[in-house]
Amino acid sequence: MTDLLDIREAAELLRVSETSLRRWTNAGVLPCLRIGGRRERRFRRADLLAFVGVASHSILPPPRNHFCGLYTSDLSRVRGAAAFLASGLQPDALCLLIAEKGVQRGVIDQIERVRPSVRSDLRTGRLMLAEYRSSAATQLDFWRARIRSALREGVSQVYVAGDVSAGALGRLPFGEILEYETEYGRSIADRAFPVTTLCQYDARRISGLDAAGLLQCHDGPSH
Amino acid sequence: MTDLLDIREAAELLRVSETSLRRWTNAGVLPCLRIGGRRERRFRRADLLAFVGVASHSILPPPRNHFCGLYTSDLSRVRGAAAFLASGLQPDALCLLIAEKGVQRGVIDQIERVRPSVRSDLRTGRLMLAEYRSSAATQLDFWRARIRSALREGVSQVYVAGDVSAGALGRLPFGEILEYETEYGRSIADRAFPVTTLCQYDARRISGLDAAGLLQCHDGPSH
DNA sequence: GGTCTTTAATGTACAATGAGTGTCAAGACA
DNA sequence: TGTCTTGACACTCATTGTACATTAAAGACC
Numbered sequence: 001m002t003d004l005l006d007i008r009e010a011a012e013l014l015r016v017s018e019t020s021l022r023r024w025t026n027a028g029v030l031p032c033l034r035i036g037g038r039r040e041r042r043f044r045r046a047d048l049l050a051f052v053g054v055a056s057h058s059i060l061p062p063p064r065n066h067f068c069g070l071y072t073s074d075l076s077r078v079r080g081a082a083a084f085l086a087s088g089l090q091p092d093a094l095c096l097l098i099a100e101k102g103v104q105r106g107v108i109d110q111i112e113r114v115r116p117s118v119r120s121d122l123r124t125g126r127l128m129l130a131e132y133r134s135s136a137a138t139q140l141d142f143w144r145a146r147i148r149s150a151l152r153e154g155v156s157q158v159y160v161a162g163d164v165s166a167g168a169l170g171r172l173p174f175g176e177i178l179e180y181e182t183e184y185g186r187s188i189a190d191r192a193f194p195v196t197t198l199c200q201y202d203a204r205r206i207s208g209l210d211a212a213g214l215l216q217c218h219d220g221p222s223h
Numbered sequence: 224m225t226d227l228l229d230i231r232e233a234a235e236l237l238r239v240s241e242t243s244l245r246r247w248t249n250a251g252v253l254p255c256l257r258i259g260g261r262r263e264r265r266f267r268r269a270d271l272l273a274f275v276g277v278a279s280h281s282i283l284p285p286p287r288n289h290f291c292g293l294y295t296s297d298l299s300r301v302r303g304a305a306a307f308l309a310s311g312l313q314p315d316a317l318c319l320l321i322a323e324k325g326v327q328r329g330v331i332d333q334i335e336r337v338r339p340s341v342r343s344d345l346r347t348g349r350l351m352l353a354e355y356r357s358s359a360a361t362q363l364d365f366w367r368a369r370i371r372s373a374l375r376e377g378v379s380q381v382y383v384a385g386d387v388s389a390g391a392l393g394r395l396p397f398g399e400i401l402e403y404e405t406e407y408g409r410s411i412a413d414r415a416f417p418v419t420t421l422c423q424y425d426a427r428r429i430s431g432l433d434a435a436g437l438l439q440c441h442d443g444p445s446h
Numbered sequence: 447g448g449t450c451t452t453t454a455a456t457g458t459a460c461a462a463t464g465a466g467t468g469t470c471a472a473g474a475c476a
Numbered sequence: 477t478g479t480c481t482t483g484a485c486a487c488t489c490a491t492t493g494t495a496c497a498t499t500a501a502a503g504a505c506c
């Protein structure tokens with residue numbers, strides 16, 4: 001977690017203009033550090049939060065937003081994805097479900113049991129369906145495009161659930177899947193993006209070593 | 224994500240007028256932060272969502288104290304246990320390492336690299352070594368006895384690292400191992416006991432289904 | 447080394463904004 | 477019917493945002 005913010009990031013965090021930050025630091029009411037011969041301002045997150053009266057929890061657990069789920073049956077696969085997406089269907093969020101058609105139907109039916117309005121979520125585009133591309137590169141491009149356009153349209157949080165094992169990606173050698181996941185974690189599920197992801201894998205079709213690799217490139221299991 | 228919304232964004236999010244937001248914050252029913260000399264309002268997303276009854280993700284994560292670690296090499300096994308125990312070697316804590324003799328030596332050597340005083344920790348009993356019993360029941364009794372006596376002696380936190388795969392327990396059918404872990408989680412790694420546990424397994428010797436079972440009866444992977 | 451572009455700081459002037467304080471009408475509800 | 481809440485509008489005023497020019501450091505490039 002970057003603890004030192006430049007003036008643009010600080011202005012974005014506090015939703016104020018850079019001018020105000022300069023005024024406040026000049027007036028001495030807001031601490032800031034100076035760096036380099038140009039004496040650029042650097043702000044500590046804790047100082048910024050203290051300035052608006054937020055108690056800075058000194059030790060925050062690191063954010064976890066890239067989970068993997070190992071399902072052991074078709075039912076547990078559907079249940080896992082449904083629970084994840086149902087919790088994500090919030091007013092200003094976008095949910096994406098990437099899975100084969102049959103699985104999509106099962107997940108929708110399952111969500112409907114706790115959220116009868118799923119169908120309308122589908123119509124309004126708050127919940128979108130797709131299938132995995134067959135190449136890691138095109139799939140990554142798909143993610144980036146979808147998420148960027150959603151953020152541009154004002155969505156504040158994106159929830160992604162993908163059934164990797166059953167899709168086209170799942171037929172790649174496992175090493176390539178891990179590379180894909182690693183890249184996904186680095187460039188998409190990064191802290192910078194408000195994206196939370198659940199990657200599902202069929203525990204019956206992977207080895208223990210595969211599972212260890214999955215845990216390595218995810219923030220943990222979902223449950 | 225600690226993002227703050229200004230009053231316009233907050234009004235847009237909740238689909239109410241800015242007037243109402245001002246009234247609600249003045250009445251104290253909706254929390255808001257104040258910033259700058261004009262005391263402008265800034266709203267935390269979680270507060271806004273909570274105000275309309277949406278369960279926010281800012282609920283405290285449940286405590287996690289029963290981890291499993293999948294190692295893929297002898298080196299990663301030793302490193303995992305060493306990192307875990309080194310972080311646990313605090314003044315009022317007791318650390319337990321349950322592993323075969325050879326692994327014990329490797330872990331001690333590894334800890335010594337970041338904490339030269341390990342040997343004295345061993346002498347004073349702050350770090351204790353043992354090997355797995357061959358039956359789940361006797362092993363559970365061992366844990367209970369050790370931990371209870373430690374707590375009686377004033378220890379405030381117990382850290383347990385165990386290499387299950389390589390020990391006598393690891394030779395049981397995997398179903399029995401899972402039963403043992405489940406019982407351990409229920410009666411020892413319970414919230415009531417100040418015990419944090421790392422159970423290590425050899426990823427090379429288990430199946431994907433086994434790994435899924437392990438994740439099910441642990442709070443998550445350690446890393 | 448030198449050159450060019452980018453970026454941030456500083457300073458100034460002026461327009462825009464939000465807070466605080468009112469009033470008032472429309473709709474919900476018992 | 478009366479009461480309560482919401483949204484809209486008006487007004488003042490201090491703060492904030494924006495736009496501009498200037499300077500200097502940092503980074504990219506040859």
